[in-house]
Amino acid sequence: MNWDCLIVDDEIELAKATCEYFEMFGVTCAFVTNFNDCVLFMESNSVKLILLDINLGNDSGFELCKALRQKTDIPILFISARQSDDDVLIALNIGGDDYIKKPYSLSVLLAKVKVIIKRYEGAAKKSGRSDTVGSEDQEKNNYSNLRIDKDAMKVYRDGKDVGFKTKEFKLFLYLYENKNRVIAKDELFKMIWGDAFFSDGTLNVHIRKIREKIEENPNQPKYIKTIWGTGYMFETGENE
Structure with a gap:
C-alpha cells in the first residue's frame, strides 16, 4: 500500500x-x-x-x-x-x-x-524522465581535481567517487552551478529542501559533510567558502 x-x-x-x-x-x-x-x-x-x-x-x-x-x-x-x-x-x-x-x-x-x-x-x-544534455552532463574543470557526472549524480575527486548522498549532491551542484556567487541560506533552503522550515543546523551539517568529501583540508576549505551572516559560495578563483 x-x-x-x-x-x-x-x-x-x-x-x-x-x-x-x-x-x-x-x-x-x-x-x-x-x-x-x-x-x-x-x-x-x-x-x-x-x-x-x-x-x-x-x-x-x-x-x-x-x-x-x-x-x-x-x-x-x-x-x-x-x-x-x-x-x-x-x-x-x-x-x-x-x-x-x-x-x-x-x-x-x-x-x-x-x-x-x-x-x-x-x-x-x-x-522517471530522461533529461539528457549530452556530454555536458559530465563536466571537467581546469581549476580542480573534481569531476561532476550529473546523470549519475556523482562527484569524483582524483578519479574516485566521493560518495555523495542525494541531498549532498544537490546542494553541491547548486553551489557549483552558481560558482563565484554568494548564495543566501534562505535560497539554499528553498532550492534544495523546498521550503524555509529547515534549521541552520541541517544546512551546516550538509556543508560540513560535503567539505569532508571534496576538500583536502575541510577546516580550511578551498572551494566552498562560508560567507558569515549570509550563506555560502563555491569559489573557483577564476572569472568565468
Whole structure:
C-alpha cells in the first residue's frame, strides 16, 4: 500500500492523534511503535516521508535511521523530546533530514510535511524522465581535481567517487552551478529542501559533510567558502 507518511513513535496516543490530524487534511498516514514493526511495514508498503522518534522503548531511532538509510533515501524527520545539540547533530549526521523538538505544533508539522512530500513527488517525477544534455552532463574543470557526472549524480575527486548522498549532491551542484556567487541560506533552503522550515543546523551539517568529501583540508576549505551572516559560495578563483 502507498502512504504519504509513516510515524515511528512509542507514544501511541500522540502518534495516533498526529495521524488523525494529517488524515483530516488529505495526508495519508500510518504509525508503528518500534524498530521491527517499522522494518516489516517498509517491506510491504511505500511511504514518502518518515517521522521518527529517537526513544522507541528498548529500541533506538538512531539505529533505525541507519538501517533505513541502507535501503532508502526518502526524507526522515526526527521528532523527539530530547533537546540537546548533540542529539540534533547525530540525527543529521546519520541521514536525518531535519529535527523537530517535542512538543510540536500539529499545524506547523503538517505544513512542513506537505511541503516535503510535494518536493519528494516532484523529484520522483523528474527521476522517471530522461533529461539528457549530452556530454555536458559530465563536466571537467581546469581549476580542480573534481569531476561532476550529473546523470549519475556523482562527484569524483582524483578519479574516485566521493560518495555523495542525494541531498549532498544537490546542494553541491547548486553551489557549483552558481560558482563565484554568494548564495543566501534562505535560497539554499528553498532550492534544495523546498521550503524555509529547515534549521541552520541541517544546512551546516550538509556543508560540513560535503567539505569532508571534496576538500583536502575541510577546516580550511578551498572551494566552498562560508560567507558569515549570509550563506555560502563555491569559489573557483577564476572569472568565468
